[in-house]
Amino acid sequence: MLNKLALRNARRSFREYFLYFFTMILITALMFSFHSMIYSKAILTLAADGGMFGVMIALASVFIVFIVLWLIHYMVNFMAKRRSREFALYMLLGFHKKQISRLFLKENMVLGALAFLAGLIPGIFLQQVLTAAVYGVLEASYKIRPEFNLKTLFLTAAVYGGAYVLALLRNNRRLKKRNIREILEQERENERQGAGNRTWPKWLFLAALGCLIFFSVQMYRGGIHYNTVLLWILGLIVSAYVLFFGLSAFLVSYIRKGPESLWRRGNLFVFRQLAGKIRTMGFTMSTLMILFTAALVGCCCAFMLSRFQETQGEEKWPFDVACYNPDPEYNFDRERERIKAEEIFEQELAYQIYENHTKSWSAYLDEHIAPDNYFAWDTYIRESDYNQLRSMLGYEPVSLGTGEYLVQIKARLKSVAELLGKKNLVIGNTEYTCKGIYTEAFEQSGHNGADFLLVIPDEAADFMKPYYSLYMAVTKHDLTQEEGEKLRTALLKINDVSTGEKMYDDWEAWEEKDSRGLGSDTMVVSNSFVFVKSIDTYEMRFMLSTFMFPLFYIGLVFLCVAMTVLGVQQLCDTEKYRRNFSILRKLGMRKEETDGLLLRQLVFYYLCPFGAALVFGGILSGYVSMNFSLYSGVTDPVWSYFGISLLLFLLVYGIYFAMTYLELKRSL
Template identity: 25%
Template structure:
């Protein structure tokens, strides 16, 4: 009997459950795709660091599941509210409470099983899409991937846990609610907005706080890169200020916006505006905190998406700057066990032919003549000035296809560190053998040929008598595949830390391709993880908005019935309902959309500070993110409006 009743209820309530089912299925599909990606053997074989990072993605999925479980529990509360008169009737006719709980849980199980099947089907498509994205990020060939048993089992376990949590919360409610609350729960007295002027002031203060958080974040970000004693904790506090301000801004605006519009009599008395504004006033005021939290989630989803797009571009540019050649080395000849250059050359040639080889030195006077003009000067820093010969630098520049220097009794300073931007070397000069050398140029984008904050390039004769501080080598290889991991291991050595029993593995040689693979694996995980969290947050935010509207559909039905009796035709009712849902739906996304370009500006500032300006146009990225959010939002809006219209609009 209960099974038949459950099947009948599911068929009858399919329209009401459409948003709920759609969100659950899409969320399961994303979890399914991510879990299979984590355990994909091809990725773990091609990029072994993927396996090391997989645990982090598992915890990320568990974190997402906890959030989804709470949201589905919230969604079940909406569904119970929508059907509480029905459950009250069951109790009135003599059905026992435990049977109602079993009935609801059986209905939920049917929906859960069907959502899981649909989610697995859609998730298989998402999985191939994620594999295509990952292989592109890792620069490895794409192959159609089969599902992982571990991924499937992990998904089933997570989904069962989600539904178990939401079912327990629903059962707890049904076991405690009274028949009177179920039958008469829809009868409520709507309270007007209290203290609207205080809410207006809160909105204004919060708006100023949002702007202030961006300004101060920008200033602190610049200080972090350009000053030694900057405190990165301030950046966290600015993010906290932004989060709190977003929530309080929406609370204040929700409780004051409609009050302000209602005060304009000419506008309020036009058509059904009075009715519409009062509807929105009640809805926005009752859900002010919820709308603020959703706006906060969307903003931080946008921030994560922006940085996920940015990270890969910066990583590639950084790799070219840090490793201008296929292999770069800084030989520590004093370190026990270090590999001599000739031995290293033989080792490299046993794996891959060498196309070009250049050894060069760094020199020092053990003084801080130039360091005193930079932020790297003081008690915290023991670094001394590092010099390179003009001929060595020009040979390296020609190998990279760059213009050589022509100093002519001058010196040049080059660095890839942002801190060099705050240095003023205009008064710097030195004498050598009776000649005075002045500053020729400061180059901030030069690849670093030595491990130093900055390097002073001088005519060759200047380094005569200086101490050799660094021995370096630059190597270009002939293009052909080779085992980068084994070559890196062959160029590594182990040494014992003084006065301890600990041994450390080290290598003076850095292989660009090996570093690229390691960095690409990390960035791929970061990008996919950030996009995963952002999409799930957006889906859950939209689902909450839609379910909130649907849970009040009975109240709206009664109010729109009054409009019908007052002679308002069905077309005007639809228009009024559309405006009501549109405003409620778009209320939490207006501020995030407006903040998209300030966020892009902060990201552009970050690009400039790390020395990778013009790597990526973040305004284009932000615009693309906004377009995607708006498209998905309007999809949910259209479905919600279509479902609500059936109940509310009267002919």
């Protein structure tokens, strides 16, 4: 009998909590598709460190477990409160508390199992979409071939089932301990603001806003240091919870004042409903706001990484092959011989970078941009070598007159060049004025200078000392992975340079000895002796993908969880809304007006946590984007990453909002 009752109740719960069921299906699909990346042969064969992708997915799953655990616990507890009278009736009919708790456990296990099985089907589809997306990012060809790995299934079942069982067992123990009176009182439990003085909650609201403004000012002024960042984050979280506690008091105060606008178009009804929801759901709304904020910032960071890998391959490695040697007299004859044997190279140049034992440019950048990341001396290049390099990259040549020099610098630092270019250079006994500033991609992360390179006439270089040697080459066509890896290995062996980690140890030792700088880039910094564009770009994209996709994963799950809680809270008040709207219609309000009232009520309700998250998330994302543009080399507008994230969120937000509104409208 209990099994039949459990199935009947499960069917009823499916209708009442469809949004919750839909979200658990979506979470299962996302879990399965991302977990498949851990064991996917297609991913593991992409790169030697393909296992890193799986490690990052596993770390993301840790966050997902906690948020799914919270969602299940919240929803199960919410359902138990709504059915408290039903459970009390079971006890009056002679059911033992153990039987009731077991019945409730079975109902939720049935719902969870159905959601899991239903989620596997879209999960297999999403697996292919995700794999194709990874291959697309790496510009590799991929043929659709569905994989169904039992390890993926078991891992997804373990993570999903573990979260479900933990949440249900906790609620099960709580249900067993309660008597009839406690169960009946459970329905009346609310997260309510205490009665009494209505003034101090409003002051708390103002205090929370003040803390947010102070935090923003300190953050943008650089007043937050790594040793105090945890305290600032804690204060921000506390402010978020206080914010909604005080917002309810402000709404109540506004309603009590009764301004003229309150009596128009059913505004009184909307604001009273909103104030009641915020008062009873203040803690929950604050939690949802934090989830929205975390998801927005996470997706914003993912879009930053995506944009970086789209643009910075050409920026960091515009030449197809680049070789470096600390010996300024090194001629690269062996490298040339090896490269010419490939018969795929179109142009090449071996040249020297010079220094004049001056460091006005390096010293300024070291002090104001990136300390300890520049050469000991300013770096110079001959005009003839510079023009030949520009020709190799398809740029227009430049010309210098007597007593003139040019600046080649990264685009984001052009303002620095304009400032420093006002001062003349003194080479030998001659002064040189700045003729112009060029910001094209020129491989300036420790190769053609660190962030900048000063272009001087050939005769001026005769007064200088060679600093180090470089060799650049461009190919007739893009190198394949096999060609690029083979060539890089051969070029490293020419100079007896170690491969793997030992290679980087050798290069770091040279940097320390010769005060070599890598510039202000921090996202991807490589100090290899040899660069092959196809290989280094591929490895950079794969590495960034291991962070980018998990961030999207976490953001989507956080968003869906938060939207589920918001929607279910509204759908479970259907009976109350039906009663309220029935009264409004009896008072003369038309159906079109009540539908509009319902829509406005939902809009304000959904905007409360999301609007606050836009403010919090916008401030944090703006700060992260600003620093990202400064240190990564990507010059897109700061707001663009947050704007794209917002569009994605509004799409998901709109789907959940439409589902909630249509279901409420149908029920009413």
